[in-house]
Amino acid sequence: MSGKLFAIGTGPGSSDLITVRGARVLAGLDILYAPAAKKGGDSLALSIVREYLSADVMIKSRHFPMSADAGAKESAWDAIADEMAADVCSGAQVGFITLGDVMLFSTWVFLLARLQGRIPLEIIPGVTSFSCIAARTAFPLAMEQQSMAVMSCTADESLLTEALQRHECVVLMKVYGRFEQVRALLGRLNLLPHALLMSSASLPDEQCVRRLADWDAEQPLSYFSTILVNKRWLAETAVLPELCACLE
Amino acid sequence: MSGKLFAIGTGPGSSDLITVRGARVLAGLDILYAPAAKKGGDSLALSIVREYLSADVMIKSRHFPMSADAGAKESAWDAIADEMAADVCSGAQVGFITLGDVMLFSTWVFLLARLQGRIPLEIIPGVTSFSCIAARTAFPLAMEQQSMAVMSCTADESLLTEALQRHECVVLMKVYGRFEQVRALLGRLNLLPHALLMSSASLPDEQCVRRLADWDAEQPLSYFSTILVNKRWLAETAVLPELCACLE
Numbered sequence: 001m002s003g004k005l006f007a008i009g010t011g012p013g014s015s016d017l018i019t020v021r022g023a024r025v026l027a028g029l030d031i032l033y034a035p036a037a038k039k040g041g042d043s044l045a046l047s048i049v050r051e052y053l054s055a056d057v058m059i060k061s062r063h064f065p066m067s068a069d070a071g072a073k074e075s076a077w078d079a080i081a082d083e084m085a086a087d088v089c090s091g092a093q094v095g096f097i098t099l100g101d102v103m104l105f106s107t108w109v110f111l112l113a114r115l116q117g118r119i120p121l122e123i124i125p126g127v128t129s130f131s132c133i134a135a136r137t138a139f140p141l142a143m144e145q146q147s148m149a150v151m152s153c154t155a156d157e158s159l160l161t162e163a164l165q166r167h168e169c170v171v172l173m174k175v176y177g178r179f180e181q182v183r184a185l186l187g188r189l190n191l192l193p194h195a196l197l198m199s200s201a202s203l204p205d206e207q208c209v210r211r212l213a214d215w216d217a218e219q220p221l222s223y224f225s226t227i228l229v230n231k232r233w234l235a236e237t238a239v240l241p242e243l244c245a246c247l248e
Numbered sequence: 249m250s251g252k253l254f255a256i257g258t259g260p261g262s263s264d265l266i267t268v269r270g271a272r273v274l275a276g277l278d279i280l281y282a283p284a285a286k287k288g289g290d291s292l293a294l295s296i297v298r299e300y301l302s303a304d305v306m307i308k309s310r311h312f313p314m315s316a317d318a319g320a321k322e323s324a325w326d327a328i329a330d331e332m333a334a335d336v337c338s339g340a341q342v343g344f345i346t347l348g349d350v351m352l353f354s355t356w357v358f359l360l361a362r363l364q365g366r367i368p369l370e371i372i373p374g375v376t377s378f379s380c381i382a383a384r385t386a387f388p389l390a391m392e393q394q395s396m397a398v399m400s401c402t403a404d405e406s407l408l409t410e411a412l413q414r415h416e417c418v419v420l421m422k423v424y425g426r427f428e429q430v431r432a433l434l435g436r437l438n439l440l441p442h443a444l445l446m447s448s449a450s451l452p453d454e455q456c457v458r459r460l461a462d463w464d465a466e467q468p469l470s471y472f473s474t475i476l477v478n479k480r481w482l483a484e485t486a487v488l489p490e491l492c493a494c495l496e
Contacts (some may be wrong), residue, residue: 020271021265101376101382128376131257147411149398149415152390159395
């Protein structure tokens with residue numbers, strides 16, 4: 001069998017929200033690269049997929065620096081891409097996992113840019129955090145002629161403002177560290193009743209805030225927090241589906 | 249066991265791009281509602297999930313009118329929602345399937361609006377068509393501080409223009425019937441080299457157009473066609489991953 005690299009989106013968090021294809025490919029891997037946010041740190045993505053791995057898979061946790069130092073990041077990506085390419089060319093079935101979908105706000109794209117054309121590879125998409133949050137909270141994304149913007153809260157506030165003004169539905173990712181500014185912006189635009197925040201969607205520590213106006217910003221917020229805004233729906237009145245009894 | 253309704257996103261087309269949870273839930277259903285675009289017509293969603301169903305599941309194909317007649321649509325949704333609620337309250341495990349993700353541009357939300365609070369229900373997210381297209385073509389969506397807009401080509405051209413001007417990445421859904429207008433718009437904005445079209449992503453009749461400028465618009469276009477735009481990448485130079493040999 002010739003070597004190949006598989007980039008696999010793990011989905012939002014719960015192990016059974018990975019695709020059937022992703023689970024099958026994981027079971028056949030010789031080597032799995034897992035991103036670790038801190039040096040020597042745990043990988044949430046690895047904990048999601050562990051149940052699907054074969055007993056003799058080699059796991060290579062690799063640190064992807066988050067620093068602003070572009071040179072440090074590029075060197076790290078270069079080194080990991082070279083190591084992956086060498087593994088594939090030795091004939092191994094090699095995997096790389098990322099949270100959510102693999103082509104949206106993902107480190108994978110930096111590796112792809114270095115590996116495309118060099119080795120055989122296959123990309124397996126995953127469920128995004130915002131699809132999961134919409135499902136868990138019964139709070140819809142865009143419909144019919146409506147539109148949706150997916151924004152990083154690290155973007156300029158003017159861009160966030162424009163997106164919130166122009167689109168019926170807005171997904172605000174990377175809220176962590178910017179919660180107060182984003183809440184103030186939603187308040188100025190009268191959008192707080194139309195917004196909800198979810199952390200760690202589908203995981204045991206999942207948390208949902210449907211009244212953002214009342215949330216105590218001093219409380220710790222998970223790194224994996226996202227705000228959904230939908231101007232046509234009210235965050236508070238959407239009933240949590242699992243709490244409903246059969247009424248007829 | 250008490251009755252429950254499960255709304256399940258099937259993913260973009262290939263059966264193994266559904267989630268593991270979706271596949272497991274499908275296997276335990278008593279009744280499956282499948283949308284049929286035409287009266288008596290086939291359901292692509294049903295063909296995707298058929299391999300996961302138990303032998304004795306009852307399949308209820310239901311027609312969702314696409315017409316502009318709001319009254320006809322509302323009556324159809326009311327009737328189907330009432331039928332689902334009655335099935336759940338009789339104790340059945342009931343499923344409803346939609347292509348892609350279940351909360352984005354999906355008929356499900358019209359049923360949800362009628363059923364929320366009436367019956368126990370669970371929503372299982374799915375992989376979107378645009379995540380699948382990005383993966384199949386190795387053409388990325390947004391990264392880092394960038395943003396992505398997801399638009400329906402049935403929206404006003406002024407809204408499409410604004411989205412294409414303001415976001416690094418734009419997903420243009422529902423291209424069918426509007427291809428020429430959308431291509432002309434991309435041409436005026438000098439975005440044709442940064443756009444690709446994919447039809448029936450992950451299905452046997454999958455088709456990818458990386459040179460939109462040269463595409464003969466007289467050729468038939470699949471109903472399931474989407475255009476991805478990414479201003480930072482060129483559609484033509486992205487190498488199809490499966491064609492690469494090991495070069496090192």
